[in-house]
Amino acid sequence: MRDTLLLIGRILLIAIFILSGLGKVFDLAGTAAYIGSKGLPLPTVLAPLVAIAELGLGLAVAIGFQTRLAAYALAAFSLLTIPFFHDFWNMAGEARMLNQVQALKNIAMVGAFLILAAVGPGRYSVDRA
Template sequence: MSQAVFSVARILVVVLFCVSGAQKLMNPGMVAGAISAKGLPYPQVLAYLTIAAELGLGLLIALGFYARAAAVLLAVFTLATIVVFHNFWSMTGDAVRTNQIQAMKNLSIIGGLLMIAAAGPGRFALNRR
């Protein structure tokens, strides 16, 4: 029973990434625009890397295929989004509260990803590393 619950939890942690990555795949230009607006170089390349991170790593974790490594990489990616996109500490007005909430949400997700990295994918996975 607990292995089944663990597998469901592993999938639920990454649903957000899979859905977001699939949506970004439908409009990579929008993603590149958001990246460009932050002053980052190579926005088109970073847009596709973002899609690969969210969708690709999310699916690996959901399937339990190299889930530990994928969870660490997705945690690093998620931390980077806090620093670059949800940097509420350098914002003013309503943006502060909105981005603080997003940053805290991302920290919680990082916690879930690190648990997957530590515990592995569980019994119901394509590989159990």
């Protein structure tokens, strides 16, 4: 049961990264524009890198390949996006509320990734094959 729950948990946890990564791949120009609107440098370079990271690391966690390393990387990624993309402390009204929820969602995902890094992917993974 433990291994089945770890597999389901991994898939549910990374679904947002795979879907977001695919969205970025299919709209690199829009992604670059959004990154640029946040004042980050080199948005046309960062956009494909972020898309590849979300997809690649997401798939790694899904199949259980280098799971601990991918979980640490996605934990760091999730945490680092908060001050750049979910800076609710600089907002007011509905935008503040929505971005605070997004920041808290990211913090919760960091916790889940740290748990995954601690316990490993379980039996149903490339790491354990």
